[in-house]
Amino acid sequence: MMEEFIQWYENINKARAKDYYAPHKPITILYALVKAASDVRWIEYNSDNEKLRSIIREFTKFTSSPKELDPLWRLKNDSKVYKFWSSIPEKVILGASGIPSVTTARENNMMFGFSDEVYNKLKDNKAHIHALIRYITEDNFPDSLHETLWELLGVFDLEAQAPTQETITTTVTKVKRDPRFPKLILSLYGNQCACCGLKINFKNNTALSMEAAHIKWKARGGDCNEHNGLALCPTHHYTFDRGIWTLNSDYRIELSNSILIDRKNDTFFTPYIGESIGRFILNEELLPSVGNIEWHRKNILK
Numbered sequence: 001m002m003e004e005f006i007q008w009y010e011n012i013n014k015a016r017a018k019d020y021y022a023p024h025k026p027i028t029i030l031y032a033l034v035k036a037a038s039d040v041r042w043i044e045y046n047s048d049n050e051k052l053r054s055i056i057r058e059f060t061k062f063t064s065s066p067k068e069l070d071p072l073w074r075l076k077n078d079s080k081v082y083k084f085w086s087s088i089p090e091k092v093i094l095g096a097s098g099i100p101s102v103t104t105a106r107e108n109n110m111m112f113g114f115s116d117e118v119y120n121k122l123k124d125n126k127a128h129i130h131a132l133i134r135y136i137t138e139d140n141f142p143d144s145l146h147e148t149l150w151e152l153l154g155v156f157d158l159e160a161q162a163p164t165q166e167t168i169t170t171t172v173t174k175v176k177r178d179p180r181f182p183k184l185i186l187s188l189y190g191n192q193c194a195c196c197g198l199k200i201n202f203k204n205n206t207a208l209s210m211e212a213a214h215i216k217w218k219a220r221g222g223d224c225n226e227h228n229g230l231a232l233c234p235t236h237h238y239t240f241d242r243g244i245w246t247l248n249s250d251y252r253i254e255l256s257n258s259i260l261i262d263r264k265n266d267t268f269f270t271p272y273i274g275e276s277i278g279r280f281i282l283n284e285e286l287l288p289s290v291g292n293i294e295w296h297r298k299n300i301l302k
Contacts, residue, residue: 001121002128005084009136012078021220021299022060023140025078028052028071030136030153032113036122037129037158042088042111043072049105055152059141061243061299072112073099083115126159142217144241178224185212188286189231194277195245195253196268198233211237215247215292220299226286230277235268243302245269247293251276258302 012025031052032043043052053068075085088111095101100110113119122129133155137146150156191210192199200208213230216222232240239245245255253272255261263270278284 001118001125002131005118005128005132006135008078008084009132012075024056024060024068024071025075026136026140027056027059028068028075030133030149031055033122033129033133033136034153034155034158036114036119037126037133038154039123041119042113045069045072045105045110045112055149058152059145059149061302067099069099069102069105072110075112084118085112086115087112130158138219140219142214142219142241144211144213144238148242181224181229182212184224184226185229186210186231188226188229188282189280190282192231192280193233193236194230194280195232195236195240195272197280209233213237213240215288216295217241217300220295222292222295226283227289228292230288231280239269240296241300243300246297246301247277247288248297249290249293251278251287251293253277256302 009026009029028043031048035041035043049068052072056068073087076087078085089108092100092104092108092110100108104110114122133150137149141149190199193210198209200210202208210231211234213232214222214224215228215230218224222228230240236245243256244259245253248254253275255269255273261269278287281287
């Protein structure tokens with residue numbers, strides 16, 4: 001079952017528009033997995049659409065009007081061999097875009113979720129569900145965002161399940177990380193935060209509290225090299241991955257226009273707007289590539 005599920009997931013048509021990565025379908029599958037872990041059969045449009053829409057809004061570029069009906073309906077068409085996803089009712093009148101209208105979904109109180117066979121197999125092995133949640137999360141998001149996503153999904157409310165040997169051998173971590181990357185990036189920036197300059201020396205350990213951030217996410221094909229990394233303190237790492245701030249082509253710090261900050265009292269962002277990360281790098285020939293910066297601006301900056 002695990003191998004079949006992963007194969008189905010790997011082959012789904014991930015949502016893409018204008019070169020933006022928009023993980024609507026992975027988020028929807030995660031939402032359904034959390035429900036299945038709680039023995040809940042369906043995603044009910046009338047009661048679940050607002051929560052699902054808010055999670056999609058939080059973790060995709062499209063913040064104005066995320067369409068949760070798109071993945072809920074289109075996941076039905078992502079397997080021609082084995083039925084993984086279904087809806088009740090199965091057939092309704094579709095709009096010009098090929099999905100039901102919001103009015104149709106509401107009036108029919110449409111329900112979406114895994115097919116009967118898939119749901120029953122998942123329900124009988126909760127450890128598989130937990131392994132799939134981790135697998136899909138790691139495939140789409142950096143480590144810094146996992147806890148926030150899982151909190152919104154309700155993963156921490158689930159009863160913990162010990163993985164079986166089958167789940168350990170089947171769900172191999174998809175994203176291979178270079179263990180040398182953190183040391184490489186932290187050394188390049190002298191163990192200082194490239195945004196605020198924070199550097200802590202505790203018992204001769206100057207790398208304390210510093211983290212190596214990928215500019216283009218590793219989960220989205222970003223490299224583990226000097227041109228795709230920033231040394232950041234935990235606050236500026238998390239907010240960089242959330243799209244609260246970014247860099248321009250001159251390596252200067254910019255805040256998202258969507259963020260409202262009390263600039264009079266702010267000490268985390270306002271003092272550094274317009275500052276260049278080059279002021280901390282020890283080798284200017286190894287500044288981030290403009291292509292990676294553009295990817296962050298296009299896909300992550302809110």
